[in-house]
Amino acid sequence: MTKQAKTKNTSPAPCLAVLGTGSDVGKSVIAAALCRIFADRGLRVAPYKAQNMSNNSGVTPEGLEMGRAQIVQAEAAGIAPHVDMNPILLKPTSDVGSQVVLLGEAIGNQTAMDYHRKKVRLVRTANAALDRLRDRTDLVVMEGAGSCAEVNLMAHDIVNLPMADYADAPVILVGDIHRGGIFAQLVGTLECLPPHFRARVAGFIINRFRGDLRLFADGVQWIEEKTGLPVFGVVPWYDHIRIDPEDSVVIExxxxxxxxxxxxxxxxxxxxxxxxxxxxxxxxxxxxxxxxxxxxxxxxxxxxxxxxxxxxxxxxxxxxxxxxxxxxxxxxxxxxxxxxxxxxxxxxxxxxxxxxxxxxxxxxxxxxxxxxxxxxxxxxxxxxxxxxxxxxxxxxxxxxxxxxxxxxxxxxxxxxxxxxxxxxxxxxxxxxxxxxxxxxxxxxxxxxxxxxxxxxxxxxxAGLTGMDVPADGGLEAKRQQYALLAEHVRQHVDVDRISELLKIENKKPINFIKKPT
Incomplete structure (x- = not known):
């Protein structure tokens, strides 16, 4: 981390958990947007995902490997990526096995059964990484994996609600209206959760809406009356923003x-x-x-x-x-x-x-x-x-x-x-x-x-001359996209209401300027 560490004897930073009703509902993008929005408010923000399963990875300035989704979120927050943001990375090599990358270093290939046998050690590693992030930031935005309501996997889950429980984090549940069944996604997810986990869900963000938002006002009302929880926002579909997707599910x-x-x-x-x-x-x-x-x-x-x-x-x-x-x-x-x-x-x-x-x-x-x-x-x-x-x-x-x-x-x-x-x-x-x-x-x-x-x-x-190539590239081009994403989400999500859950104060805004090379 490049920011100055917190002074001792201060409370750990609060955490906000962004969990989903399923895979590819937009958790990583919503988390990236929130990282940028709160960084714009002057907070030292760090992303975190205890365990990521993806073959889409990158390298930190220290030469260690981590998931690209958390690299994207770190870039959105204006900080350098660090393996504490993704302490466990599983890179599938077959239908039943993965290479395990622990704190940025590959420790070998393991089957799912072998991996579960080492869960106690891995949980300690993940918890310690989160603790270090909380000690040197003002806010940690946690991302979940897949559906947070897989009842057959919940006892072994170290990414979703058990990790939110460890961090005492309020949970925002993200659903994807574009794939259909948004009411069943949200209500069904809550119904699958045991009471102590369900009580941690603070509200919803509905993602990828197409059409006139006013036509979904009665849908929002139904969800809020049925669940007793607020819909923090309905995020429209966008075509003008380019954010690296987390995993290859988008090209399956x-x-x-x-x-x-x-x-x-x-x-x-x-x-x-x-x-x-x-x-x-x-x-x-x-x-x-x-x-x-x-x-x-x-x-x-x-x-x-x-x-x-x-x-x-x-x-x-x-x-x-x-x-x-x-x-x-x-x-x-x-x-x-x-x-x-x-x-x-x-x-x-x-x-x-x-x-x-x-x-x-x-x-x-x-x-x-x-x-x-x-x-x-x-x-x-x-x-x-x-x-x-x-x-x-x-x-x-x-x-x-x-x-x-x-x-x-x-x-x-x-x-x-x-x-x-x-x-x-x-x-x-x-x-x-x-x-x-x-x-x-x-x-x-x-x-x-x-x-x-x-x-x-x-x-x-390739024999293609005279093509119109964008003038900006690399991190500077990505920062422009993160700013567009933050503005898009800010317009449609009640971030102030989310901020009230965290009991954090805004500080001097961060200037996202191009650093000299």
Missing amino acids: RPAAVSAPTDGMPAVAVIRTPHISNFTDFDPLKGVAGMSVHFLETPQDLAAFAAVILPGSKNTRFDLEWLNTSGWQSRIAAYRAGGGHITGICGGYQMMGLRVHDPDGLEGAPGTTDGLGLLPVETVLRAPKTTTVSRFSWDGIRGSGYEIHMGHTRLQGGRPLLTVTERNGIPVDDADGCTADHGRTIGSYMHGLFDTPALITRWLTE
């Missing part, structure tokens, strides 16, 4: 995409089963006159200006999936036709000749043949590389982060990037590979598209 089962025929260039991202850090490509969606599509079902790629293979939490599994699903032949045909292919992190590893896993980090030990698109070979080995990095591509400087197991060696081609700094330490290193006169490239660098000049450089490699 993407619809089939017809080959573009309208003259507008399009980029295809192959949606592999264990896709990770899919938000790497969000900046490309800001390029005017270009569309970005996630594709799962194999199809002809000839009409796409570029194809991207994203990161993966299980490279060898996803590589086998590409081979058996029919994607491998489609990608090979695209390359033979002169198409541009980019691989990031696990996608970069898959593009090589072979991926070796001698220690069984991703499953049974062994070797899997790669797609043969780049002259590189990868050996998966611990420990995991987690760095905040600075780099350049043909003299254009950028910053990003690296999260990967293993090392990749070039058997030909040439490096793509020059790495100049890792975790604040100057280095003189190379990353990635480029071949086929720049038509086939790969890199470990997440954040490659966060710098507008690098987007332009990449578009040029």
Whole structure:
């Protein structure tokens, strides 16, 4: 944390818990908005999620790994991310197992049963992290996971109501009206809760409303009369704000995409089963006159200006999936036709000749043949590389982060990037590979598209010149989006009423200005 610590003998900061009626109802975005709103009021605010299950992660300034949702919320609050904000991160590697990241460091793969056996230790770790945050802030905005009313999991839950109970936090229950059944979502959730947890719910926020808000006034009245709890606000659907989503549920089962025929260039991202850090490509969606599509079902790629293979939490599994699903032949045909292919992190590893896993980090030990698109070979080995990095591509400087197991060696081609700094330490290193006169490239660098000049450089490699790339990128562009989000929520949510629950005073507003690089 970059803010000055609280003086001793002061009370721990209050906590506000933002829990949900289900997955992808908007908890993380509402929490980010509240972080920014209360920071605007001059409070030192920190986000917190005891346990996050996601393959969408990032790296702190100390070189430790945590969930991207809490990184987003920290950025919204105007502070640096810290692993205390997400002490436990589970990165699914299969349907029954996950890599466990504890306080920013991977401690191995575990099944759900193994994980539950270690719950006592993990609860202590999560509680201690929250205590440290409360000691050096004015407010902690806690986010829940999935539905807070999963009765079969409640005894093992360390994210939702048990954690709110530990923090003595009032709970705001978020429901998504867009998916339908909002009355059942809210009332049903309360009915599933034991009395002591139900008493902790202070009210509701209804998210993603489409249409005239006045037409839902009787709905608000019914909810308040039925539950005896206030609806703090109804947040309308928005299309003018871009906030990194928390998890890949937002791109599950993407619809089939017809080959573009309208003259507008399009980029295809192959949606592999264990896709990770899919938000790497969000900046490309800001390029005017270009569309970005996630594709799962194999199809002809000839009409796409570029194809991207994203990161993966299980490279060898996803590589086998590409081979058996029919994607491998489609990608090979695209390359033979002169198409541009980019691989990031696990996608970069898959593009090589072979991926070796001698220690069984991703499953049974062994070797899997790669797609043969780049002259590189990868050996998966611990420990995991987690760095905040600075780099350049043909003299254009950028910053990003690296999260990967293993090392990749070039058997030909040439490096793509020059790495100049890792975790604040100057280095003189190379990353990635480029071949086929720049038509086939790969890199470990997440954040490659966060710098507008690098987007332009990449578009040029793909044969797309003269595109309208946004002028701002990176954290400055994100801060603008957090300000828009805060204003949108502030207009439709009674934040003063929420503030009264916390018994906190507003302070001198924080200036969210661009810091010198």
